[in-house]
Structure formats: structure tokens, C-alpha cells
Amino acid sequence: MSPHTEAGPAEPAVERANAAVLRRFPSDDTRDLEDARRGFLGTAQDSVVKDPDGRVVWDLGAYGLSRADATASGTATTPLAPPSQT
Numbered sequence: 001m002s003p004h005t006e007a008g009p010a011e012p013a014v015e016r017a018n019a020a021v022l023r024r025f026p027s028d029d030t031r032d033l034e035d036a037r038r039g040f041l042g043t044a045q046d047s048v049v050k051d052p053d054g055r056v057v058w059d060l061g062a063y064g065l066s067r068a069d070a071t072a073s074g075t076a077t078t079p080l081a082p083p084s085q086t
Helices: 012-024 031-037 067-073
Strands: 048-050 056-059
Touching: none
Parallel strands: none
Antiparallel strands: 048 056
């Protein structure tokens, strides 16, 4: 392998791929990055995860944190959020 370390121009295919990513994911919308910095990674559409046989392998509801708790605290990751009483 060559010890060449200077950066050169990007290959046309790389430029096209990078442009496609910027079109799909606009870099001026930083809401997701701001959410991630606060610890928010996303929401689960279904709070129960099952294996291929239908057995429950993960139940987010079992942790007792309701949507109201998350809304009140601003994030579902805060250690001060009270357990759900429902």
C-alpha cells in the first residue's frame, strides 16, 4: 500500500453519493441532533418486542415510565422521572 497521505479530490461516485445523502437528510434541520444530545433517541411504536415465536422478549411498559412522565420531565431518560402509577 502506498504511503500517500495527502487528500485528493473525491471520486465522482462518492460526490454523487454524498449529494444524495444531503438531499435525503437536510443538514440544516438539526432537531434530531439536538434531541440526541439531550439523550432522546426516539420513540417505540410498539412497547412490546416479540421473538419470531411470539414470546415477549422486551416490554418497555414493564419499566413503569409513562408518556406523561416523559413529557413532564422533557426526556424519558431522566433518573428523576417517577414510575407510572397506572
